[in-house]
Amino acid sequence: MFDYLEKQLPKLIMAPTAIVMLVCMYGFIGWTAVLSFTKSRMLPQWEFVGWEQYERLFANPRWHVALDNLLVFTLLFIIIALLLGLMLAILLDRNIRNDGALRTIYLYPMAVSFIVTGTAWKWILNPGLGIEKMVRDLGFTDFEFRWLVDPDMAIYTIVIAAVWQSSGFVMAMFLAGLRGVDDSLIKAAQMDGASTFRTYWHVILPVMRPVFFGAVVILSHIAIKSFDLVQSLTGGGPGYSSDLPATFMYTHAFSRAQMGLGAASAMVMLAGVMAIIVPYLYSELRGKKS
Amino acid sequence: MKTKLTGLALATMMAIAPSAQAGEVEVLHWWTSGGEATSVAFLKKQLAESGVDWVDFAVAGGGGESAMTVLKSRAISGNSPTAAQIKGPSIQEWGELGFLSSIDDVAKANNWDEILPEVVSDVMKYQGEYVAAPVNVHRVNWLWANPEVFSKAGATIPTTWDDFMVQAQKLKDAGYIALAHGGQAWQDATVFEAVVLGVGGADYYNKAFVQADMDALNSATTKEVFETFGKLRQFVDINSPGRDWNLATSMVINGEAGMQIMGDWAKGEFKVAGKNAGTDYVCVAAPGTSGAYTFNVDSFAFFNQSDAESTAAQKVMAKEILSEDFQRVFNLNKGSIPARLGMARTEFDSCAHDSMDAFVASSASGSLVPSFAHGMAVSEAISGAIYDSATQFFNSDDSADQGVAQLVAAVAAAK
Incomplete structure (x- = not known):
C-alpha cells in the first residue's frame, strides 16, 4: 500500500496542476475557438455562423492597422533588443570594474511593470513636457521630437519603451551564456591569433545559438501579447494608429459587445504565437533525442 | 479551535x-x-x-x-x-x-x-x-469658454460653425490654444457629435446616427460634417493625443485655451477651481445647436x-x-x-437652468436627441464603429470623402 502510494506520489502531486492547466489553458483556448464561430455579441450565444467573424475581422481596417503594427513592432523590438542586449553583455563581459553594479542598473527596468514604463515614457516623449521641451529650453528652439503624437510614428515610441524595458533582460541572458562558454575555446582562438572581433563572431556567438533562440522566443511572445504598454503609453492612439492585436481584441470583446469578433482576433493571435513556438519546440525536442 | x-x-x-x-x-x-x-x-x-x-x-x-x-x-x-x-x-x-x-x-x-x-x-x-x-x-453639446481669453484676443463667442472658424483663428493668432481637446476616442466622438448636430440638424442626426440609416450616412450632409470636423484639427494643440478631458478643461480655466466642447460634467472642474458661471466661464450650446440637446x-x-x-x-x-x-x-x-x-x-x-429650459424646449420641438458618443443612441458595436471612424479621421490628413467612406464601411460592418 505504502509502496504503491509512494510510486504514485509524483503523479498525485502533479495532478491538480495538470487539471488546472488543461481546463484553464487548453479548455479556454478551445472555448474561445468555438466562440469565434458563433454570433456572440454581449454574452456568449451558440448560434453558429461559420467563418463570418473571421471575414468581418479581415474586412476591418482597424485590424489591418493592428497587424501591420504588430509586424513593425515585433521585428524592430526583437532585433534592437537582441543587438543592444548582446552589446551590453559583451561589454560587461570584458572584466570591467563594478560589473555587478552595472548589471543591476541595466536589469533594473525589468523590475518595473509595463504600465509604469508606459506612463513614464508617455511623459518623456510628450512634446510639451518631455524631451522636446527640454531641448528647446536649452536653446534649440527649432527642435522637434513628436513621434508620440504623430499617427505615422507612434508605433515606434512603443518600440523605444519596450526595448528600454527588455534589453537588460536580454543582456542578462547573454551574459549567462557568455560566462558559460568554455574558456579553453577562447584560449585556443587567441593562440591561433584571432582578433577579439573574430573570436566573438566565429567562436563564441555560434556556441551561444541556443541562447539566441531562447531570447527570440521570449521576446516574440512578449511582443505578440503586449497590451499594457500600448494601453498606458499611447492608448492605441492617436486615433487607432498604434493599435496592436491584443488591444483590438480587448476593445471588441469586452467594451464593444462583439465577443465573436474578439474571439476570432484572439484565435489569429494564437496562430501567430504557434507559428513561432511550434517550430521551436519541435527543434528543441528533436534535438534532445538525437 | x-x-x-x-x-x-x-x-x-x-x-x-x-x-x-x-x-x-x-x-x-x-x-x-x-x-x-x-x-x-x-x-x-x-x-x-x-x-x-x-x-x-x-x-x-x-x-x-x-x-x-x-x-x-x-x-x-x-x-x-x-x-x-x-x-x-x-x-x-x-x-x-x-x-x-x-x-x-x-x-x-x-x-x-x-x-x-x-x-x-x-x-x-x-x-x-x-x-x-x-x-x-447630462447635456453633451456644450461649449465652455473663457471670456477673458476671448476679450484679450478680440474675439466673440461663436454660435455657428462658420463663425467658430473665424473666432478660433483670432484666438490662435493671439497666441492661445483655440480649442482645448483631449485626443481620446470618446472625446473625438464628443466633438464629432456636436459637429453632426450643428451642421446636419436634429432630423439628419436621428436618421444617420440613431437609426444608422445607410442612405443618410452616405450623403452630402455627412461630407459637410467631415469638412467642418476636419477644419477643427488646426485649432487643437500638438500635445492633445491621450490627454484626459479634465486636463483640457483646466486649460480653459487657466486661460491657456479659449474653449472646450464637452458635456456638463465639465462644470464640476470649474466649480472645484472656484469659478463662477457667467463671469469666470461661459456655457453656451455648441455652435449651431442652440435649440437642440444631446442627452446622456x-x-x-x-x-x-x-x-x-x-x-x-x-x-x-x-x-x-x-x-x-x-x-x-x-x-x-x-x-x-x-x-x-x-x-x-x-x-x-x-x-443648469439653461440646460433645463433647453431640455423642455427641445423636447417640444423634436430636437432632443440621444448622444451617440455616450452610448445612448446605438448599440455598442455601431457606436464603436463611429468612434473608430471619427478618431481615425481627426488624427490623420484624410479628406472628407475618405472620412465618409470609412464611416459608411465601418457602420455597415458593425450592423
Missing part, C-alpha cells in the same frame, strides 16, 4: 440576520470620484432610512468598461447584483437576454409616466415595462432576484431614485439636471 470558529460564524450570522430581514440591495456602479461618490453616499443614507441596506459594489475605471466585464461574469454565473449602472440601448440588450426585472408597479404607483419626459422613459422600458430608473440628464442619461437597471426580500428592497431603491430629494442632491453634485420634470430649481446654477 473548532468551537471558536463556529462561535464566530454564529456571531456573524446574528449580526447579519436583522439587516437581511429589512432587505438589502447590492449595487454595481463606477461612481467613485469625488462628487459622484458623495452622490452615491446620499442614496445609501436615504435607503438606510427606509430600512434597506446598501452593499456597495463599486468597480472603478473609466466609462465603466471594467464594471461591465464584472457584471457580465456575475450575470452568467447566476449571481446578478440587485441593480447596476447601465444606460441607453444596453438596457434593451440586457432585457433581451432576460436578466432584467420589471418595476412597473413602482413606476405606476409613483406616476413615472407623468414625471419623466417620454424620451427618457422610453429608454428605461423594456417591452413597455420599466426595468430601469434614471438618475440624471445615467440610470440603474434592476436585475431579477431569487428571493422576495431582495425584490422588495429593489423596489424601495427604485422609488428612492426618483424621489425629489435624491434627484436634487445627486444632480447638484454631478453637474447634470434631474431626470424628473417640474422640480424646484433655485439651488441650481445658471448653466
